[in-house]
Amino acid sequence: MFAEIITIGDELLIGQVVDTNSAWIGRELNKVGIEVIRVVSVRDRSDEIIEAIDAAMHRSSVVLVTGGLGPTKDDITKQALCDYFHTELVFSEEIFENVKRVLPGRIPMNALNKSQAMVPKDCLVINNRVGSASVSWFERNGKVLVSMPGVPQEMTTVMSEEVIPRLSDKFRTDVIVHKTFTVKNQPESVLAEKLEYWEAALPLCIKLAYLPKPGIIRLRLTGRGQSKEEIKSLIDDASVRLKAILGDDIFDEEDAPLERIIGDLLRKKGITLSTAESCTGGSIAARLTSVAGSSDYFKGAVVAYANEVKTSLLNVSPQTLAEQGAVSEKTVIEMVKGAMNTLKTDCAVATSGIAGPGGGTNEKPVGTVWIAAAYKNEIRTMKQDSNRGREMNIERAGNNALLLLLELLK
Structure with missing residues (x-):
């Protein structure tokens, strides 16, 4: 069973608002065996909305539309839906009562707010208990289109309470089972080569995806079929063979972020x-x-950007900074010791480097980061020396610091 998502709003396309709705919808639909195959964002233009809806309705059994349901003139989704499904807007007393209920007392009931009670005639209209924009459920030729508000809290509420249960009742879907392994110490190309024969031997109903992040790679196995027990058994068999190949380089099987694993x-x-x-x-x-x-x-953190903070709060030696520099193995060793002593903790991590884009030298180019992790009397260090851009350099350093600590703790 396939679905498509259409998000509506100029703000999405100019980057003023980030679309988090689609990721949430895709994740929740997957749990009930519905796979999202396409996400499309369109402007607040009636012809573009209709064009996107028409294309999606021809391809998929379920089309989910978010956005463009507010009380202002640029919210035109309801009228576009009426144009596409050859119907009209009518006033709903039930929806109007809900609008009056959810609007705070300080917001007047003017004509724009009252217009929220205008709904498409030939569809199932579902009340939105946490907002004024209602949900419209259309069925045509065995397919379903649902139009929902774009406000994330409202969308997640109506999806969880109304839309997903109704979709589950209407459609018989395959079972989808995921299993994710998080891997360290393996560049993507090297890992793919190492797993070539294992991947080729996977059953046809199981697919492998590589999901790289700075310093780590997630391997996701996805199985699809009618029997959950059968799919799970096949994934378990593949997992045993994978762990035999990668061993301790697999450090998580729950798809949890590093910070949660450490915690x-x-x-x-x-x-x-x-x-x-x-x-x-x-x-x-x-x-x-x-x-x-x-x-x-x-217990806490010391953000020691300046050298005087390193010396005063973390007890880094001025001689170390003068002779080795702030970006050096000896400096991060003294920083990690200082954190444990100052904040009275059992373990700590420390970082010092050149994130970029400027500040590099021939000896220490941009991307150079020294990292230390300490637990009790043991300290481990590593040097990160590739430049992937400021944001990725920082994220990668954080991942490497937590991985270094994880090795110590285990």
């Missing part, structure tokens, strides 16, 4: 963590504290 391990061991960051600017600490419950194990 679970720290909590299990009952130990605490701190960070000392220069070029990563606190981004490692931000990742660690994004995990709910991280206060159980994360």
Whole structure:
């Protein structure tokens, strides 16, 4: 069973708003055996909306439309749907009561807000309990089109409570099973070569996807079929063979972010963590504290961008900075020790480097980052020396720091 998503709004195409709706919809539909095969974004133009709808309705059984349902003049999705399905807008007393209920008291019930109760005549109209824009469900020739609000909270609510249950009742879908392995120490091309024969031997109902991130690669196995038990058994067999090939280079099988893996391990061991960051600017600490419950194990961070902060708060030796420089193995060793001592933690990570785009030298070009991880009396270091651009250099350094710590903790 295939679906397409159409997102509507000029703001999406000029980059003013990031489309998070499509990723959420794709993930949730996959759980009920519906695969999204295409995502299209169009401007607030009636002819472009109709063109996108027509193409999607010819290709797929389910078309999900988000956006363009507000009370202002640039919200034209409802009228475009009426034009496409040859119907008209009519006033719904039930929807109007919902509009009055959800609008805060400080917002007047003017003509624009009242227009939210104008809905397409020849469709199922579903109330939106957390917003004023209703949902329109059209069925034509065995296919379904659902128009939903673009506000993420409203969309996720109506999808979870109304749309997905109705789609599950209407369509008999295949079972889709995923299994994801996260791999370290393997460049993508090298990994693909190593897995060539294993991949070629996979059953036809199982596909492999490579999902690279800076410093790590996720391998996702996806199986599709009628029997969940059969698909899961085939994936389990393939997983056993994969683990025999890659061994300890597989460090996670739950598709969890590194910061959550580290957090679970720290909590299990009952130990605490701190960070000392220069070029990563606190981004490692931000990742660690994004995990709910991280206060159980994360005590704090020192963002030591300036050398005087390195010396005053982390006790880095001025002689080390003068002789070795801020971007050096000895500096990050002293930084990681300083973090553990200053913040009184069992372990720590430290980074110092040249993220770019400027600041590099012949001896230490842009992209050079020294990383240290410490646990009790053991310290490990590594040098990151490839330039992938500022943002990727920082993300990769964060991943490498957490991977280095993970090796120590295990």
